[in-house]
Amino acid sequence: xxxxxxxxxxxxxxSDIMRLIKELAKFExxxxxxxxxxxxxxxxxxxxxxxxxxLVAEVPKLQGSExxxxxxxxxxxxxxxxxxGKLLYLxxxxxxxxxxxxxxxxxxxxxxxxxxxxxxxxxxxxIVAENNTKSIEFYKRRGAADLSSExxxxxxxxxxxxxxxxxxx
Amino acid sequence: MHFKVRAATKEDCKxxxxxxxxxxxxxxxxxxxxxxxxxxxxxGFCxxxxxxxLVAEVPEENTSKDGFTVVGYALYFYxxxxxxxxxxxxxxxxVMPEFRxxxxxxxxxxxxxxxxxxxxxxxxxxxxxxxxxxxxxxxxAKGAQDLTDSEGWHFIRFDGQNLDNLANxxxxx
Numbered sequence: 001x002x003x004x005x006x007x008x009x010x011x012x013x014x015s016d017i018m019r020l021i022k023e024l025a026k027f028e029x030x031x032x033x034x035x036x037x038x039x040x041x042x043x044x045x046x047x048x049x050x051x052x053x054x055l056v057a058e059v060p061k062l063q064g065s066e067x068x069x070x071x072x073x074x075x076x077x078x079x080x081x082x083x084x085g086k087l088l089y090l091x092x093x094x095x096x097x098x099x100x101x102x103x104x105x106x107x108x109x110x111x112x113x114x115x116x117x118x119x120x121x122x123x124x125x126x127i128v129a130e131n132n133t134k135s136i137e138f139y140k141r142r143g144a145a146d147l148s149s150e151x152x153x154x155x156x157x158x159x160x161x162x163x164x165x166x167x168x169x
Numbered sequence: 170m171h172f173k174v175r176a177a178t179k180e181d182c183k184x185x186x187x188x189x190x191x192x193x194x195x196x197x198x199x200x201x202x203x204x205x206x207x208x209x210x211x212x213g214f215c216x217x218x219x220x221x222x223l224v225a226e227v228p229e230e231n232t233s234k235d236g237f238t239v240v241g242y243a244l245y246f247y248x249x250x251x252x253x254x255x256x257x258x259x260x261x262x263x264v265m266p267e268f269r270x271x272x273x274x275x276x277x278x279x280x281x282x283x284x285x286x287x288x289x290x291x292x293x294x295x296x297x298x299x300x301x302x303x304x305x306x307x308x309x310a311k312g313a314q315d316l317t318d319s320e321g322w323h324f325i326r327f328d329g330q331n332l333d334n335l336a337n338x339x340x341x342x
Contacts, residue, residue: 021251034252051249080220080246082189082261083202092251130321139325148323152299155316155324156308
């Protein structure tokens with residue numbers, strides 16, 4: 001069984017994070033939607049006003065080599081609910097296929113939950129595609145509620161062109 | 170009807186709290202409101218605020234029947250997409266019923282879009298309840314797409330005892 005470590009992402013990790021973002025998007029069948037670059041990730045996560053926080057999971061490099069390889073990540077940030085206050089929002093959460101089943105995903109989720117509780121968050125939110133039954137079951141086993149099914153919440157989006165039209169008014 | 174949309178101040182939090190409850194009543198979930206104006210003041214006006222808020226205000230001569238001049242609000246914050254970058258997330262937008270139909274909602278929404286654009290946001294996201302047809306139509310008319318419909322996204326939450334249970338299992342440092 002591979003040992004692994006979880007740690008806070010650093011600027012040097014952006015190319016690994018980018019690689020994993022693209023792998024996850026491919027799994028979600030939306031690879032062509034990734035327009036972000038490593039430069040964006042660096043500026044947006046490690047600049048003056050970070051838009052996100054990130055954890056990475058590493059395993060030791062192959063026998064005989066030194067160091068670790070990044071094989072999983074979780075990107076999150078803090079949001080706000082006018083009814084209950086601060087929330088931790090989990091934006092992306094991914095472990096490479098060959099490293100699944102080792103408890104890495106579970107550990108990541110637990111570390112994030114601890115972070116949420118320590119920072120006085122009332123909950124942890126995220127979205128998942130309805131056809132991703134494996135992930136939905138993973139979350140439901142741990143007590144998550146599907147608010148789209150249970151309360152009827154639907155996710156809406158207004159994209160840049162339409163946003164610009166509104167600002168022109 | 171004359172009105173202005175401006176950034177909320179700490180002093181507006183009591184009014185915003187009042188309207189948050191009105192919106193929750195409309196959404197048929199008033200018992201889910203657990204925070205008051207005190208938390209809003211603390212969390213929205215600290216050094217690194219967790220949200221921003223705009224209010225719609227009418228002149229003194231046009232107060233609501235209960236005497237309020239702050240008659241609408243939009244509460245939002247910034248999120249991040251690993252695909253596209255910075256996003257503005259509109260969490261609450263509300264106009265008191267007696268002031269609807271005068272462009273207040275549109276004014277609030279457009280101002281949020283403008284603020285988002287100034288912060289390099291590439292999109293605006295929000296959630297709306299499936300039965301809330303007036304709101305769904307309002308957003309669709311501005312070009313919004315329902316991603317739950319078109320892409321199957323579902324909104325998931327961990328809270329209360331379930332969140333605590335998860336946290337208690339986290340590895341010790």
